[in-house]
Amino acid sequence: MKRVRYTVIAVVALILLAGKSFALDYKDEPYFTAYIAGSDHVGKGESQLTVVVTNNAILREVTYNDYTEYAFISSNTNMLTTAYNVSLSFEGCDGIEVRTPGQYFAAFPAMKPVQLPISIKVKEGIKAGEYTLKLKISYEVIDYVFLDSNYYQPTPSSVTSQIQKEYNDTGTLTKTTVINETVLPKQWFDWIKYKFKKKEQTIELRVVVEEEDVKLEVVGVKAENFVAGGKGKLTVTIRNAGEKTAKDLFVMLTTPSGFTSFSTLTKPPTEVPAQTLQGLLSMLSPMAMGQIQIPQFKIPEEITAVLAKGTYFVGDLPPNSTANVTFVVDISTDEAGYYPFQLKGVYVDEYGEVKQTPNTAFGVWLEEGPEVEVLSTNSSIYAGSKGELEVTLKISMPVEDAKLSISANPPLSAIVSEYYLGDVSGECKALFKLKASRDAEAAVYPAKLKLTYKIGDKEASKEVDIGVAVHERMKFGVEGMGVVPAGEEAIVTVKVKNLGSFEVKDATARITVVDPFSTTDDTAYIGSLKPGEETNVSFKLKADKDATPKLYALNLEVKYKDPSDEWVISEPVKMPVKVVESKGIPKAAIGVIVVAAIAVASYVYRKRKSVEKA
Template sequence: MKNYTTCAVLLLTAVLCVMPVLGQEKYLGGSPRVTAYIAGTNDFFPGEDATIMVEIRNSGTEAVMFTDQGTLPQTDLPTTAKLVTVGLSSGGAPINITSGPLALGDIPSPGVTTVSFPAKITSDADMGSYTLPLAVQYEYLSNSLANQPTSDVVQSVYTPVNVTIPLTVMIQPVVHIHVLDVQATDLAVGTEGYVNLTIENTGYQDGTKATVKILQHGESAIIPTDNSVYVGDFPQNGIVTCLYKVSVSNEAQQQTYPVDVEVIYTNSDGNIVTSAIDTVGIPVAGKLTFAVVSPPEAITPGSDAVVNITYKNTGAIMAHDAEARLILYGPLSGPDSLAYLGDLPPGGTVNARYAISAAENTAPGTYTLNTEIRYRDDLDNSKVSDIFTANVTVAPKPPASPFVMVLEIAGIGIIAVIAGYALIRAKRKQ
């Protein structure tokens, strides 16, 4: 019995040794078939920040499948698109693609992946259909492993593929604005004023129930106070004129500052749409300044005098209802330090008169006094200029003339005689 069992085991072992090794499934022929199309909407508008969604599909099929071919597995299928990279460009369309090529990895078949390309539609884009080229790069297993013998070495050959797939987008008609003219009235640093804009609809759609707005551009020194003007119908090639009230920051400089202009309107589909922004420059004059242009007038110690001071508007805008103030100090004083100047245009001059008294002990010399001007801007806001200076000269008293000296001596003598006479009479009465 023991010998019988041993023989059975040996026979089974021999059978197993001569059994064929199970083969591997392998594919002959076939390649990836990569296509692409825009997923979602392909309608865009001028000035829009857009996201273009693209779907990449691989629908390649194998030609023949072999079984029991060799002992080594096939690492890749010939239909797999490997190391896929895609890049979208404008192709001359009024669209700026803001991302570079994107790596997607491997796409098997069947397989689908979606990629997003951020884009900016130019504000002056014309309506119509545009083609965007999508560049696709990948590689695939191109040699057949069907006849690969049982071996420890597999020879794999990959073929690179570069293909360009056209994608179609549509630029839809919209109201597009262009500022034709800018007029700024008496607009200076630290003041309020008016900005008058002439605006044209250069787009391909008529807007209705339209409102034209101006907005502060970033940290611009021009800040709209009244920023909306309702214009109603705003047809293609139509022109409107809009007046806005704005203020200028006290920290501004004499230069041109930007503002943004946009239109909110109802389109032909009844939807409320906001147009792309048109940015324009608004000129701002420097802060209104004044100067004293008259020579200093003189006053003598111990006397009162009326001095004339001539003021000049050295700024670029009108100073309405101007009033000057002279700041007196020390030995100089006066009953009234204010003088009304009226409207003072740029470059204009006006004379102010001040009554000034100099104390008896005032030292001769030139005294520098502070002065300032309060005025109103174009929107009747009260403003005060920076302090500037005006000079007044205190002259020494002139020496007395000989005739005056004789009169003074005679006067003293007469007083002495009268005093002596009065004293003698007083003694006689005693």
């Protein structure tokens, strides 16, 4: 029985009542039980056990003296069955050492078992038999609760009423009854104070130490290419720490989630004793047992694949002898860390019986996969043209057969999207060719790099985001104005200026001729033109004789090679051309002159003829 006492100050209808005390009786307070889950049989050396600890308190009975007690306790009954400030520690015995440190729980609710994994070491020389480990628990339970509570009684006007109406068979109201509901005090607590009582328990846990004829002990671990997302090789050096020879020993590797093991035997054994095979298959593939001719010593093909996965055939392993077992481990997890592995052996003892060794645990450190860091990007991509993107990146660890690819969305498109790196580590460069559409704005556009590589013989990949700078489209300007008289042909010369940010090479200017113009020479060679430079270009234009004298504009385009040595045609710019009236002799005057010339010539001719006759 447990008694919780209260000191309560209650305010009823604003009248203070002091010094009144209350008591609460309840059953049961927290107490613990514990047991070893699974097998409690261990061998010499290190072993893992799982201890299940439970707070078995059940609130079997509560006696309330008044409403104040009920109002507080009824909504907080779990506090009475919860153990607080719980410390758990394990003690071994002669020959058995518990290596797991103590555990602490701020609160341990009732009927919620907790599993505690513990590691023990059974020393050499200990005799087989039963031994006792001790679990010591110290905790606190609530002893007293002190309350300062206030409450008020509602006035009659605030009392809730219920109206009952009764009707006869004809539907006429015959009776009305008003019932006032019972109004409970409205209560709150100004402060609550708890007093705890310390308690201790000691629970004994039985373990059985077995005499082991064969015990596998891990004396060395070598991991190669053990990298997240890759494929590595794991070589474990084992020792027979038992007293008898393990005949026809198979060693199996048990991996944690995210790992898959394969034997490195290129050709698994084709002949083994039937007893060993039977014991092995009972662990590996129970369904395959029905397909095996046990008296036959040959291993069927369907079992060869089973033996090749996470199983290594050692043969005979005498006491205190060592052997290396090697497995290929496929790693699908991406998280680095220290992962638990286990080895187990299946062998034939001296009496021809198939036996299994206990699991032997060991840990392997898994490294992070290669980190890809983009150090710099250099873009020669301009709107409306193709360009190169040079990426300098750093790979945190050596990788084999690496290649880098790039993917982008409009307005970018990849022309050359892959670059082979080979076997690399540290800084390296990759070069891609991309094209930006004509309407692309000068900006930095997102793209994604994907590094594909091999660790061991497994291909893996990493992705990283980058920005690709697209520069403003090349622009040219035209300065000056051509003048062509109507009906005549003239040489028109203007200046073309590079308004862009890079030098163009092998540039040629070309005009598009429309009415009232015609031409026999519509191109002009420019050559190289640096940013801000200008040069003269000339074209031969003829204006129709009926052309209206005014200012015209012809389109001028420049074809050039950009910094990536790609041919590009610029956006057209306007070249102004003015048609003016012809400045030659008027047509009427020309006629008079022609007639006069003919008359003079005729006169001279006749004059010469007359002289010759004379």
